[in-house]
Amino acid sequence: MSGRLRFIIARELFDTFPTAGEDMAAQPSDDASLDFLRALLKSRTPEDAVTFCAYLLPRRVAVWWGHQCLTNLPDILVQQDHALLGTAEDWVREPEEDRRYAALDAGMAAPAKTPGAWIALAAGWSGGSMAPPGSAPVVPPAYLTARAVNAGVLSAIARVALKQRAAVLSACVSMGIQLTEN
Secondary structure: OOOOOOOOEEHHHHHHHHHHHHOOOOOOOOOHHHHHHHHHOOOOHHHHHHHHHHHHOOHHHHHHHHHHHHHHHHOOOOOHHHHHHHHHHHHHHOOOOOHHHHHHHHHOOOOHHHHHHHHHHHOOOOOOOOOOOOOOEEEEOHHHHOOOHHHHHHHHHHHOOHHHHHHHHHHHHHHHHHHHHH
16 A cells, blocks of 8 residues: 655644644654654654654555554564454455444454554544444544554554664654655
């Protein structure tokens, strides 16, 4: 799955999603988004690169990116994560409402908000309504998918051995950059 950048200039992302400024230590700049992302990866807070990437990618691509980051870390996932990632993958492959609701329901029902639960919720919050079918629609705020992907990826990276975290974080961000360039 390839994607396009949602924002060419980093400041555009912060202007569109003020929540990004709440979620990161980095300050907006007029740098090109990919240059800004690469600089974040080398900064004192490289976790900001994960956050920026979660907001930068289109929602469906961001969910796929989070899914791929987690599936590359099978040793840190529990069985629940694998099942929840499956619901997110189903929606990415066929982004239909019933699959989105299935991911949302599975993520909400998860007894613990593990990395896989966050990715399922990201799929569920990608559009449509958060209310059950037949209820008055409740449109999810536009930032929820990015926040959930960010939570899923960062909580997975936090489970990685300390000496491997920088490499895993870098690999995840590199994968996000590749998704924008393909």
